[in-house]
Amino acid sequence: MDPASRKVTEYIDRNKNRILDFLCEFVSKKSINHGTPGTGDELEAQNWVRERFQEMGYDEVDYWFPDEAQKRPNVAGILKGKMGGRSLILQGHVDVVPVPDSELGLWKTDPWKGTVANGNVYGRGAGDTKGGNTAMIWASKAIIDCGIKLKGDLLVESVIGEESQEGETIGAADTIKRGHTAQFAIVSEPTNCEIHTESPGVFLFELTVPGKSSHTASRNQVIFPQRYGIDTGMSVGVDAISRMKMFLDLFERLELQWNQRWRSKVLGSGGYPVPNDKQGVGLFTINPSFIEGGTYLGSVPGYCKLTCNVWYPSWLKVDDVISELRERVHALAQTDDWLRENPPLLNGPVLQNWRPFKIDVDFEGVKVLASSYEEATGEKATHSGFRATCDATWLNENGVPAVTFGPGGLELGVHGPNEYVPIDELIRCAKVYALTIVNWCGVKT
Ligand SMILES: [Zn+2]
The missing domain is CATH 3.40.630.10 (Zn peptidases)
Incomplete structure (x- = not known):
């Protein structure tokens, strides 16, 4: 010294x-x-x-x-x-x-x-x-x-x-x-x-999944197949909160894939030399910060809105990440009779966009x-x-x-x-x- x-x-x-x-x-x-x-x-x-x-x-x-x-x-x-x-x-x-x-x-x-x-x-x-x-x-x-x-x-x-x-x-x-x-x-x-x-950067997005409200007394017709000639499924109602589950699963799978796909020596890798790093690995996450849904105490929920907080790597732009989210949501919606005709709406960034x-x-x-x-x-x-x-x-x-x-x-x-x-x-x-x-x-x- x-x-x-x-x-x-x-x-x-x-x-x-x-x-x-x-x-x-x-x-x-x-x-x-x-x-x-x-x-x-x-x-x-x-x-x-x-x-x-x-x-x-x-x-x-x-x-x-x-x-x-x-x-x-x-x-x-x-x-x-x-x-x-x-x-x-x-x-x-x-x-x-x-x-x-x-x-x-x-x-x-x-x-x-x-x-x-x-x-x-x-x-x-x-x-x-x-x-x-x-x-x-x-x-x-x-x-x-x-x-x-x-x-x-x-x-x-x-x-x-x-x-x-x-x-x-x-x-x-x-x-x-x-x-x-x-x-x-x-x-x-x-x-x-x-x-x-x-x-990393952070932003939030909202995903709104549409449903179709109907009396809870007719929930049986909404969820169970009915005899021929009796209305069933989406012709009676659609539970938007239940539909949201597939998107929650999608985002969990996506954050896993992101951390397998996006790796660098510095960010989210555990640092180097590794044994001293205190932060852990896998920084790229999709956190469900808020969820709200439902329209009335006696109704099958007519909508559900999820607000997620996303951490993404320094080498991407926020628009790139949102584009991927939109593509994935769209592709998954194509697998559902109701959502194919009534697509979910993804809106972002909202509330925060910190580069x-x-x-x-x-x-x-x-x-x-x-x-x-x-x-x-x-x-x-x-x-x-x-x-x-x-x-x-x-x-x-x-x-x-x-x-x-x-x-x-x-x-x-x-x-x-x-x-x-x-x-x-x-x-x-x-x-x-x-x-x-x-x-x-x-x-x-
Ligand atoms: Zn602080």
Whole structure:
């Protein structure tokens, strides 16, 4: 380790308790986003971040409202490079998902007060992504407090609106519109300290299967063959909910085939080296998120609507996936007398359409992040794909190559009760961020 790297890692070890206090206080700044545009309340937390940034001694702290009608600021702390070295963005979202009343009783600690216990920090946002943000902020604080002068620019950004896909508009993407760009970016999502160079995309579609309502007293005629001359089957009624079963089966078979068909070294494969990957294999799924149907308590159900959430690989377009779904639904409908004449309707994307991201695993920034990981931990970094979507998509789409790398995991209570981040991962990531700053931006000696 060179002297600058040794100084910053020792600084982080020395300040472990202050880092934990910082995260606990950060958690208490309720920055709830209800998940739809315009419902984020990030103001108090962002004001707190701005104050911390101002105390730290960045060359510049930028704080701005991307949409004047909403009091939802983004904040960036900037260290200006002294000699035209490579520039780096460390970015994390400040908004967190709500804690529903129905889940409050399941929490063992107060979700709105960070709590240190069992080697973890518990609290809403501890993993997603105030833990990662804390590690990024303290990595930059280590650089400043150790008196290290960087050759390239460093930007540490706290952004709004990730949970509501507003990163595409007023959050992550807006930082670039504001003029804050760099040659490489790391997004602080919880990746179990794995380097994620790719994510799948996600969208939802609705499938509506038509039926034919009739009195439940005539259900016998709807479902059982009748004597010659008596009406039976679809001339009397069609149970749309029952018809939906064939499509549920179809989608289950399809998600199995997708994971046999769509394979890559990075995304959904278990990563490499495999034994360290925590996410598992088979990311391409069709989840039945909602189902509704039926028209009246005394009627054979006249319609059924299924809403599915689909994860697809980074190398496909959403329209390609929807085309396949339409073809499969159409082909299956041809096997049924009623559905051949009364085709089901597939509508999508609806509700959400979040595109994937992908950068080359051989990109120089990825190599520097991986070697910094090795330098900080003495172990090889695990490369994999992120299992969810995040703001890295909007950075990549706006010309800044971005990966995700951060402490905690999506399976550690994120978007559920008892969210937490392991302290050893928090500290490990702070060191890796700090060494990546040193190794990527360069140090003026
Ligand atoms: Zn989240």
